Amino acid sequence: MLKPMREYIENIEDPRRGNATFHPLETIIGIVLLSALAGIDDFVGMEDFAEAHQDALKGVLDLSRGIPSHDTIGRVLSNIDPKSFSDSFQMFVSDLAGKVQGVIALDGKTIRRSGASPAHLVSAWSAENRLSLAQVKVADKSNEITAIPEVLRLFDIENTVITIDAMGCQRDIAAQIVQQKADYVLAIKGNQKTLFEDIKEYFSDDALRPKDPTIQWDKGHGRIESRTCYATDDLDWLQDRHHWPHLKSIAMIVSMREEKGQLRAMETRFFLSSLPANPKTIAAAVRQHWGIENTLHWSLDVVFNEDNACIHKSNAPENLALIRKWALNILHQKRPKNMSIKRTMCKALLKPQFLLELCNF
Numbered sequence: 289m290l291k292p293m294r295e296y297i298e299n300i301e302d303p304r305r306g307n308a309t310f311h312p313l314e315t316i317i318g319i320v321l322l323s324a325l326a327g328i329d330d331f332v333g334m335e336d337f338a339e340a341h342q343d344a345l346k347g348v349l350d351l352s353r354g355i356p357s358h359d360t361i362g363r364v365l366s367n368i369d370p371k372s373f374s375d376s377f378q379m380f381v382s383d384l385a386g387k388v389q390g391v392i393a394l395d396g397k398t399i400r401r402s403g404a405s406p407a408h409l410v411s412a413w414s415a416e417n418r419l420s421l422a423q424v425k426v427a428d429k430s431n432e433i434t435a436i437p438e439v440l441r442l443f444d445i446e447n448t449v450i451t452i453d454a455m456g457c458q459r460d461i462a463a464q465i466v467q468q469k470a471d472y473v474l475a476i477k478g479n480q481k482t483l484f485e486d487i488k489e490y491f492s493d494d495a496l497r498p499k500d501p502t503i504q505w506d507k508g509h510g511r512i513e514s515r516t517c518y519a520t521d522d523l524d525w526l527q528d529r530h531h532w533p534h535l536k537s538i539a540m541i542v543s544m545r546e547e548k549g550q551l552r553a554m555e556t557r558f559f560l561s562s563l564p565a566n567p568k569t570i571a572a573a574v575r576q577h578w579g580i581e582n583t584l585h586w587s588l589d590v591v592f593n594e595d596n597a598c599i600h601k602s603n604a605p606e607n608l609a610l611i612r613k614w615a616l617n618i619l620h621q622k623r624p625k626n627m628s629i630k631r632t633m634c635k636a637l638l639k640p641q642f643l644l645e646l647c648n649f
Contacts, residue, residue, distance in 0.1 A: 290383050293649050294318070294348070299376045303367040311356045315349045316364050318649065319356065320608075324615040325647060326637035327630075329593045331358035331365075337637075344640035348649035366602035370425065373607050377614055378442060381421055384621060387444070390416030391573050392470075393580040394439060394452045396432045397588070399609060403600030409609055410435040412443070413584045415576035418620045420584055420613035425606050436461055445470040449563065451577035454479055457560065463533040471562045473539075473573045483530050487558050490526075491518060491540040502567040504575070512546045517571035521564065537565035541574060587616055591629055622646050 294314055302313040322345070323334040335358040338345060345351060356364075393415060398408045410432050412421040422442040424435045432455045440450070440461075446469040452461070454477035465472045476484050491497050498518045506513040519539040527535065539559040545552050561570055588594040592612045599605055616629075623632040623646070636643035 290380075290648060293321070293647050296376050296380045297321070299372075299379065301369060301372040303369065304364070311353055311360060312350045313364070315351065316356050316361055318349045319345070320361065320365065320611055321614060322643060322647060322649075324592070324608075324611050325618060325633060325643060327592075327633040328637075329597050330599070331362040334358065334361055341640040344644065348644055362599075362601065362604060365607050366604040368603060368607055370603050370606045370610070373610055374422070374442070377610055378422065380614065381419060381443070381617065384617060385414065385417045385419050385421075388414050388417060388419075388421065388448060390414065391449045391451055391576040392421065392445060393577040394436055394450065394456060395577075395580045395585070396426065396435075396455070397585050399597070399605050400595040401598045401600070402605035407605040407609070408432075409606065410439050411580065411584065411613070412439050413580035415579045418579075418583065419617050423606075423610060423613065432456065433458055433461070437464055440464060440468060449473060449573050451573055453577075459533055462535075462560070462562070466534040466562055472534075473559055473561045473563065473570055473577075475574075476558050476560055483526075483532070484558065486526060486529065487538050487540075487560075490520075490538070491558070496520075496522070497540075498565075498567070500567070502571055504571060510547055511552075514544050515571060515575070516542045516544075517567040517574075518542075519561075519565040519567040519570050532560060534562045535560055537561045537563060537570065539565075539567065539570045539574075541571060584613075584616070587629065588612055591633070592616070618647060622648075 297314050297317045300317060319334055319338045323337045326337060328334050328337050335355060338355045342351060342355060393413045394410060396408055396410045398406050400406055405428060408426040409423045410426060411423045414421055422439050424438045426432055426435045436456050448470045450465045450470050451473045454475045457474040457476045457480055462472055478484055498520050501516050501518045504515045517539055519537050521537050523535060539561060541557050543555045563569055594612060599608055619629050619632055623629060636646060
């Protein structure tokens with residue numbers, strides 16, 4: 289059961305002290321979240337948005353000291369501890385989604401114009417719930433391998449299937465997933481060179497390759513796409529060499545695209561999994577993994593203009609990235625069924641009462 293939005297916002301720790309706390313933190317965060325829902329992507333726009341809808345906003349936000357300036361909004365967002373922001377977001381997601389089920393995809397994304405060293409975030413996406421579940425910033429001079437375990441610890445993954453691209457194909461990550469009572473489907477490429485070559489050689493052998501693959505077809509726009517998945521639990525030979533934790537199956541997916549009767553593209557990918565060797569189940573998990581690219585990351589870039597936001601001071605890029613995910617979750621769950629996300633955001637900008645109902649302030 290969702291609580292009023294202010295009850296989640298009020299849990300965020302205010303970094304300001306003394307005279308610096310002129311505007312209530314709940315007011316500033318409220319303006320930022322409402323602005324994001326209305327498609328505003330910069331601090332000046334947030335100030336202008338609040339001024340334009342001041343009469344409606346003062347019914348839910350404390351505007352007794354006026355509208356915070358864009359400098360104030362930017363300064364506060366830059367100084368808020370992302371951990372405090374994340375804790376409030378996790379409470380909201382938990383109340384919104386309940387127990388997450390199905391496939392959870394993990395993937396990284398760089399916010400391109402967020403400074404000289406652009407912020408790189410690893411996010412978790414629930415394919416079944418269509419929700420962003422968590423994010424962790426990759427530390428400077430590090431990579432996704434260190435951030436993925438932190439993301440996994442932020443929420444309950446029991447009885448789910450975790451999918452990660454080749455960067456996350458690491459023994460410790462696989463072991464952690466199973467320790468947290470979930471299963472994994474991990475893409476494998478050249479970063480695990482010997483293991484990758486052994487799996488590739490196995491599936492290249494006609495005598496060893498499983499004879500009962502599953503095939504998925506997509507047709508449209510003059511194209512025919514097929515994805516053929518082979519899976520096997522014949523692993524004794526592999527485990528004798530590699531000892532991969534909790535491994536129950538390996539899989540190969542061959543994707544082909546035809547246009548006008550001619551083969552235009554072909555790609556072969558390989559996977560490790562703690563799931564039984566059911567090609568239909570593994571293929572479905574791999575297919576659902578792309579929701580984090582096609583739905584989450586696409587929406588952040590195209591709908592929320594994340595890569596072009598040009599916000600780069602201190603913690604602001606990370607905090608605003610979480611605000612966008614917060615807004616996207618609300619839009620996925622609360623928008624009218626016959627209305628696109630873009631149209632919902634446009635209506636929210638033009639009709640503040642609709643916006644406030646959408647956000648449950």
